[in-house]
Amino acid sequence: MAVDLPSDAGLCCSGEGPALVEGLRSEARRLGFSRLGIAAVESGRDPQVHEAFRRWLDLGFAAGMERWLVAHEPLRREPANLLPGVRSVVMLATDYVATAPAGAGGGGRVARYAWGADYHDLLRPRLNALGAWLEAASPGTRTRGVVDSAPFSEREFGWLAGLGWFGKNSMLIDPAAGSYFFLSALLVDIELPPEVPIRVDHCGSCTACLEACPTDAFVAPRLLDANRCISSLTIETRGPVAPELRSGIGDWLFGCDICQEVCPWNRFAPGSAEPTFQPRQGQPALALAELLALDEAEFRRRFRGSPLGRAKRSGLLRSAALVLGNRPDRAALASLVAALADAEPVVRGAAAWALGRWRVAGGEVASLVPRIEEALQARQKVEADAAVLEEIAGSLVE
Numbered sequence: 404m405a406v407d408l409p410s411d412a413g414l415c416c417s418g419e420g421p422a423l424v425e426g427l428r429s430e431a432r433r434l435g436f437s438r439l440g441i442a443a444v445e446s447g448r449d450p451q452v453h454e455a456f457r458r459w460l461d462l463g464f465a466a467g468m469e470r471w472l473v474a475h476e477p478l479r480r481e482p483a484n485l486l487p488g489v490r491s492v493v494m495l496a497t498d499y500v501a502t503a504p505a506g507a508g509g510g511g512r513v514a515r516y517a518w519g520a521d522y523h524d525l526l527r528p529r530l531n532a533l534g535a536w537l538e539a540a541s542p543g544t545r546t547r548g549v550v551d552s553a554p555f556s557e558r559e560f561g562w563l564a565g566l567g568w569f570g571k572n573s574m575l576i577d578p579a580a581g582s583y584f585f586l587s588a589l590l591v592d593i594e595l596p597p598e599v600p601i602r603v604d605h606c607g608s609c610t611a612c613l614e615a616c617p618t619d620a621f622v623a624p625r626l627l628d629a630n631r632c633i634s635s636l637t638i639e640t641r642g643p644v645a646p647e648l649r650s651g652i653g654d655w656l657f658g659c660d661i662c663q664e665v666c667p668w669n670r671f672a673p674g675s676a677e678p679t680f681q682p683r684q685g686q687p688a689l690a691l692a693e694l695l696a697l698d699e700a701e702f703r704r705r706f707r708g709s710p711l712g713r714a715k716r717s718g719l720l721r722s723a724a725l726v727l728g729n730r731p732d733r734a735a736l737a738s739l740v741a742a743l744a745d746a747e748p749v750v751r752g753a754a755a756w757a758l759g760r761w762r763v764a765g766g767e768v769a770s771l772v773p774r775i776e777e778a779l780q781a782r783q784k785v786e787a788d789a790a791v792l793e794e795i796a797g798s799l800v801e
Contacts, residue, residue: 423540424595430536431495434529435677437584438496438577440564443597444482444489452559453480459626466629467639475554485555486547486590491597493533493589494557494564497526498673500583501680503687510688511726514634514658515583517710518682524708525679526550526587534589541593549588557586565598568605571624572612572662578605581672582663605668612662618651621662633659637722638714643752643790649725656689656722657711683709692738694723695745695754717747724750728757731768736761736775743782751786752794755779759798 424441431439457476459465465472478484482492499516516522530548538544549555558575561567567575567582574582578601606624613621620631629635633655636644644652663669697705702716711719724742727735739761742754758775761768776799783795 423537426540427493427533427537431493431533434532435497435525436495436529436533436587437498437673438566438580440494440496440561440566440598441595442492442494442560442563443594444492447563447597447600448559452562453556456556462628464622464626464628464630466632466635467641468629468635478554479556482555482560482590485549485553486545486592488545488592489547489590490593491591491595492560492564493537493591493595494561494566495530495533495587495589496561496566496577496580496584497522497587498580498584498675499677499680500672500674501677501682501687502674503682510654510686510690511656511694511723512654512688513656513711514660515687516585517658518687519678519680520683520708521710521712522585522679523550523552525677526585530587530589534591537589537591545592547590549590551586555588555590557588560588561586563597563600565600568601568603569625570612570666570668571606571610572621572666573625573627574663574666576605576666576668577671578668579671581669582666583669583672609667611665611667615661615665617653617661618648633661637718641715641718641749643749643794644721644725646756649756650729652722652725652729654726654730656691656694656726657714657719689723691723691727691732692735695720695735695738695742695750717749720745720747720750721753724753724757728753728760731761731764731766733767733771736768736771740774740778743778748788748791751782751788752791755782755791755794755798759794762798 428439460473460476482489501518527548527550530550534546534548537546551557561575562569567577570576570582576582613624618631618633620628622628631648633652636648636652637655637657697716699716706712724739727739739754739758742750745751758779762772762775779795779799783792786792786795
């Protein structure tokens with residue numbers, strides 16, 4: 404099991420001396436990392452882990468990430484491609500769960516990791532500082548930091564470093580801290596004492612995560628089809644979301660935490676007071692009508708330095724329209740109608756679908772049906788995109 408940073412327990416060190424590893428732990432704690440574990444590169448790796456990744460790619464389950472992951476698979480297999488002569492990997496966990504403000508709710512939900520600023524901008528300087536400390540403490544040592552932006556198997560080495568086991572939801576789960584943590588890695592060309600991986604499946608007979616997924620993204624335990632995963636659909640997918648998956652998105656605007664929220668082990672997840680992880684503008688959910696009104700310049704200004712920028716304006720506004728389709732809100736009618744004329748076809752199509760859902764929803768939006776039909780018919784007369792025309796026609800005949 405990984406060494407918890409506040410612990411005073413010593414580590415046996417081969418070649419470099421216990422003082423070096425203790426100093427490394429102390430510096431990591433000072434820099435703000437939560438836990439540290441060490442994995443050997445040459446010994447202890449289970450070839451079945453990478454083979455499972457290869458099979459996952461072959462099954463086509465990588466969705467919008469497939470091109471990048473397939474192209475870099477050979478590099479991912481061998482860490483020496485990132486740092487020639489690498490012998491050990493220092494894996495670092497950083498807890499990120501912030502507390503939602505009282506009364507927070509409504510609007511489009513955002514995955515917890517994206518409530519605040521981009522974690523890359525926080526962890527990368529910390530990792531570089533830790534590498535600089537180690538290079539100074541052990542002259543001649545070379546290091547390279549990785550924060551999920553290079554072809555490197557963070558979860559595999561996180562497991563080897565004792566930071567958790569592979570849960571049925573495919574997340575790395577720490578028995579003392581759950582799964583709400585970021586992984587980063589420091590590759591080093593010296594030998595450091597490795598941890599013992601957690602080889603016991605502590606998920607047991609629990610299938611809460613598999614059963615809770617509203618889009619049935621889990622083909623089997625530990626086998627995720629990203630083509631159906633809400634996180635992938637709202638972040639990586641650039642075009643329209645498949646019609647059969649739209650209702651399953653529910654109120655998730657960016658990412659999804661469902662399979663983590665239902666995991667019993669996350670009752671142990673530590674909170675984080677790190678300012679970077681606190682909700683931007685004090686709220687973890689976003690007003691959907693406001694999002695639909697953003698032009699490109701305002702989108703860039705509002706989400707500069709935020710993970711939400713990854714979805715691009717077209718992706719985030721498309722998802723905002725889909726959420727409104729699932730959660731009708733009378734106050735957002737004008738915004739949805741205006742989105743029928745958006746410059747991006749994917750936004751226009753999502754708005755048309757959402758209005759079609761409102762048209763048959765009844766309840767508080769029943770009185771809006773004449774205005775909805777008028778707006779759809781007016782757009783139908785001028786729309787030039789075939790896919791959007793198909794969305795409009797479907798919304799008018801439902």
